[in-house]
Amino acid sequence: MIQLSRGSLAKKTGVNSETVRYYEKIGLMPDPPRTLAGHRSYDQLLINRLTFIRRCRELGFSIDETRELLELVDGEDYSCAEVLESTKAHLERIRNKIKDLKKIENTLKTISSRCSGEDVPVCPIVDILWQPPS
Amino acid sequence: MIQLSRGSLAKKTGVNSETVRYYEKIGLMPDPPRTLAGHRSYDQLLINRLTFIRRCRELGFSIDETRELLELVDGEDYSCAEVLESTKAHLERIRNKIKDLKKIENTLKTISSRCSGEDVPVCPIVDILWQPPS
DNA sequence: CTTGCACTTGTAGTAACTACAGGGCTCAGA
DNA sequence: TCTGAGCCCTGTAGTTACTACAAGTGCAAG
Known part of the structure; x- marks a missing residue:
């Protein structure tokens, strides 16, 4: 023990x-x-x-989701179905997050490629970000 | 005005x-x-x-990175190179985050597929997560 | 004129920890 | 046996990036 x-x-x-x-x-x-x-x-x-x-x-x-999973397991009569549902919902959120990050990745890649990286005070990245709101 | x-x-x-x-x-x-x-x-x-x-x-x-970008732009003599460096470093972090999330996605997919989703109190997902620490 | 909305300030709450401060215990080495 | 390092105890405050409230003032439309 x-x-x-x-x-x-x-x-x-x-x-x-x-x-x-x-x-x-x-x-x-x-x-x-x-x-x-x-x-x-x-x-x-x-x-x-x-x-x-x-x-x-x-x-x-999240902590709250973890708490719910624990409550399921702690409970006398938890069911596999409930656990699977929570897991699948979470998987969907993860996939959405990946999608969002890929969009960001693309944007960063694009604006980086427009930038010479030279030691000059003119930067396409800043130009793009500094435009008035659409 | x-x-x-x-x-x-x-x-x-x-x-x-x-x-x-x-x-x-x-x-x-x-x-x-x-x-x-x-x-x-x-x-x-x-x-x-x-x-x-x-x-x-x-x-x-992040707020702090944004602040640094603003300070560059506010400064008299910011250079394109500095902006590009910050952007590229950030891009790398985003890519790492995507990698991490893909790993999570895979794990969730795997353990979901092992689960019948039936209304029974026996769940492979829970079994996997509930193992003693390695 | 009045009523409802936008504005002002300061403060407190959120998620999920992390890091103290100030004190007590424990155990290995001299 | 003593001692000092390194645990452990408690409560509280800080972190990130907001968001929401309370209590009061001002403004504009009907």
Whole structure:
């Protein structure tokens, strides 16, 4: 039976130790048991829970979405369908974000290519950005 | 000679009117001249400046990067080279972000495809995310 | 004239952390 | 056994880039 301190948990899961405290404050992680001296003590279940949270966050789920996923899993009768729905909605948002960034990429590429990059105080990039509003 | 109120400026440039005030507070926009009653009054130069800022922000430049671009343009002797450098560095960051999001997209696609989406309390997505840390 | 909207200020809230300050505990080494 | 480094504890403030409110003033149309 493993028992980790907050710092060890942080190392093990790859989550910043202050962030652990933050997750407890906002209720993503439960208040953990304490040692006699008042130090937090985490078992395997809590380690796995924090890892789940870290993975959700790395996949771009917001804290609130992560909370909902956790509530589903915590609940007695969660269903695969609900999890899939949330995941697909999130996937759609990620795809939209990629689309937006590609538009930005194209614009930046275009205006960069118009710019000589010479050491002169005349810049097509600035010219483009500095036009009056359409 | 145009003179716009804050609200009209907001409409004209597509920037929220509270945001205008915020940009003045952080020094991106100068304190504008006032009418006798103390109302802000914006001329064409300020309209163009705010539009420049909006475009930078839409292209994903941070406030600080936008400020640097403005300082270059405001300065007597800015050079095209400096602008291009900043733009290219930013383009690189955008490309990295796209790469990261594509990785996320792939992962989400993969785990979604493993999930039946049926109304059962067994979910491959959850199984994957709920594994102990590696 | 009045009513409703725009304007003024300062302040507080948002997301998701991150970084202190000021104090207590613990454990390895001398 | 002592001591000092490095954990841990709490609460609070800072970050980015806004956005929203509250309480009060001014202006313009009907």
